[in-house]
Amino acid sequence: MNRDNFDLSVYLVTDSTMIPEGSTFMDQVKKAIDNGATCVQLREKKIETKDFIERARAVKKLTDAAKIPLIINDRLDVALAVGAGLHIGQDDMDAKEARKLLGEDKIIGVSVSTPEETKKAIADGADYVGIGLCFSTQTKVTHKIPCGPRGAQRILRAICECESDLKTCLIGGINQSNVSRVRYQSGIPDRKLDGVAVVSCIMAQEDAAKATIELAGGWNDNPAWCQSIRRLDLDQKALVARVREKHPIIHHITNNVVKNFSANVTLAVGGSPIMSESSPEFDELASFDGGLVLNAGEATPENFSMFIDAARAYNKNNKPIVYDPVGCPASAYRANFTRSMLVEGYFTVIKGNQDEIMTAAGMSLGVSGGCDSVSNAETKTVLGIAQKFALSTRSVVVVTGKTDIIADGIFDGQTDLVDCDVSKQRVALIDGGSPMMGSITGTGCSLGSVICSFVAANREDPFKATVAACRFYKDAGSVAAELAQHKGPGTFQYLFLDALYQSSIGSDLVSEF
Ligand code: 3NM
Numbered sequence: 001m002n003r004d005n006f007d008l009s010v011y012l013v014t015d016s017t018m019i020p021e022g023s024t025f026m027d028q029v030k031k032a033i034d035n036g037a038t039c040v041q042l043r044e045k046k047i048e049t050k051d052f053i054e055r056a057r058a059v060k061k062l063t064d065a066a067k068i069p070l071i072i073n074d075r076l077d078v079a080l081a082v083g084a085g086l087h088i089g090q091d092d093m094d095a096k097e098a099r100k101l102l103g104e105d106k107i108i109g110v111s112v113s114t115p116e117e118t119k120k121a122i123a124d125g126a127d128y129v130g131i132g133l134c135f136s137t138q139t140k141v142t143h144k145i146p147c148g149p150r151g152a153q154r155i156l157r158a159i160c161e162c163e164s165d166l167k168t169c170l171i172g173g174i175n176q177s178n179v180s181r182v183r184y185q186s187g188i189p190d191r192k193l194d195g196v197a198v199v200s201c202i203m204a205q206e207d208a209a210k211a212t213i214e215l216a217g218g219w220n221d222n223p224a225w226c227q228s229i230r231r232l233d234l235d236q237k238a239l240v241a242r243v244r245e246k247h248p249i250i251h252h253i254t255n256n257v258v259k260n261f262s263a264n265v266t267l268a269v270g271g272s273p274i275m276s277e278s279s280p281e282f283d284e285l286a287s288f289d290g291g292l293v294l295n296a297g298e299a300t301p302e303n304f305s306m307f308i309d310a311a312r313a314y315n316k317n318n319k320p321i322v323y324d325p326v327g328c329p330a331s332a333y334r335a336n337f338t339r340s341m342l343v344e345g346y347f348t349v350i351k352g353n354q355d356e357i358m359t360a361a362g363m364s365l366g367v368s369g370g371c372d373s374v375s376n377a378e379t380k381t382v383l384g385i386a387q388k389f390a391l392s393t394r395s396v397v398v399v400t401g402k403t404d405i406i407a408d409g410i411f412d413g414q415t416d417l418v419d420c421d422v423s424k425q426r427v428a429l430i431d432g433g434s435p436m437m438g439s440i441t442g443t444g445c446s447l448g449s450v451i452c453s454f455v456a457a458n459r460e461d462p463f464k465a466t467v468a469a470c471r472f473y474k475d476a477g478s479v480a481a482e483l484a485q486h487k488g489p490g491t492f493q494y495l496f497l498d499a500l501y502q503s504s505i506g507s508d509l510v511s512e513f
């Protein structure tokens with residue numbers, strides 16, 4: 001173990017103020033080291049220098065025996081006294097200064113939140129950066145806005161730009177329940193995160209040994225949703241038929257305008273709709289064979305935590321979520337809501353119109369108002385954005401429009417993007433449908449229900465299932481529009497439901513109306 005060769009994957013940062021009753025600080029640290037911690041940082045904010053050094057010596061005995069690094073937070077004097085590495089924040093001593101004083105053989109880490117801070121850390125001779133804040137945390141008072149797992153990506157890009165081998169870990173609110181998602185969503189094609197730094201999910205746990213084993217397991221194992229992913233060799237007909245066979249339960253959290261229509265559309269394609277906005281039952285609902293349509297159309301400050309509870313329940317139970325960032329370009333509130341949702345949850349599919357996807361992908365469009373797509377970038381440009389967004393979220397991204405644009409970010413169930421052949425990223429363009437589909441409300445939102453039904457019934461291959469759903473939906477739209485052409489939206493609406501139903505049972509809608 002030296003500056004070029006240390007393991008940050010399970011990085012314990014200590015805190016002596018949260019030790020559970022019946023245990024001691026040293027007990028907790030020892031249990032972590034004995035059960036998979038690969039690096040330890042001693043972080044003491046309220047302790048006399050003498051006690052700090054004494055404690056550092058005691059911990060160093062354990063880390064030396066386990067052949068893992070000990071890093072001291074902030075206090076160069078303590079690091080020097082015990083011969084440990086040093087971790088510095090943006091308000092502490094410069095890494096360059098620290099390097100001079102600490103020498104060439106000690107590990108130095110720096111807390112960063114921006115590419116600029118990262119580039120400075122590289123120039124200053126740091127060995128790793130701790131990237132924060134991943135999720136909100138009670139452990140430290142901070143004004144940083146959570147960046148989510150994907151927040152690591154721009155830091156990793158900056159490191160690649162510098163052609164540096166700086167190591168990285170994410171910190172903040174990471175625990176056993178989200179660690180595999182952190183690994184899955186943090187990497188870029190050229191580089192992956194080296195690990196996670198955690199405080200409370202080990203230090204505050206009654207069983208610190210079990211907590212460490214579970215955290216290390218979560219980091220090292222494939223996320224559950226990766227394990228079942230494979231390419232399905234089924235044609236359109238078979239993908240459609242599986243929905244009726246499996247009859248997935250599709251839980252909707254959606255806006256009032258489309259609830260009835262979405263439920264009917266779900267039934268028409270062979271799924272089983274349920275509407276619930278009651279957090280206490282989400283875990284049970286998520287245990288059924290099915291999926292969740294999470295539609296942000298009626299997001300409010302009051303129901304934000306309900307949305308998060310739903311995302312967590314479906315992520316935890318490894319069931320698909322189709323997230324629809326309805327109208328997110330319309331206001332800063334909506335744009336921020338979707339940004340927060342992307343921090344808090346993993347979505348199998350993210351579906352929206354061009355403006356919604358561009359906004360969700362972090363591109364500022366200005367306020368375009370309403371829920372109807374207005375911007376008109378070229379298909380090639382939008383496809384490029386969808387592909388990048390899919391790689392970044394590791395979701396299937398659907399941009400709806402005259403041509404639906406679909407990009408895969410899941411690949412063949414690979415955990416790390418560095419192990420995926422991104423040149424083989426699957427994409428699909430689907431034409432068809434009818435302008436009539438835009439004449440009734442709910443056709444956009446209900447596509448989410450159809451995608452969710454298809455993905456839940458064809459769980460192995462979310463990309464292929466999504467493409468099949470979009471194809472199926474557009475075809476039903478054109479059949480219904482053809483038959484309704486001398487009538488209007490009212491006729492179109494019932495013909496559309498009929499067309500969805502008839503093609504789902506494998507027959508044709510005939511013009512007997
Ligand atoms: N540094 P927990 S967040 C020590 O953002 C620390 O730089 C952070 O604690 C940063 O794992 C944090 O209990 C606390 O959420 C992390």
Ligand code: MG
Pocket residue numbers: 073074088089090092
């Ligand atoms: Mg500090």
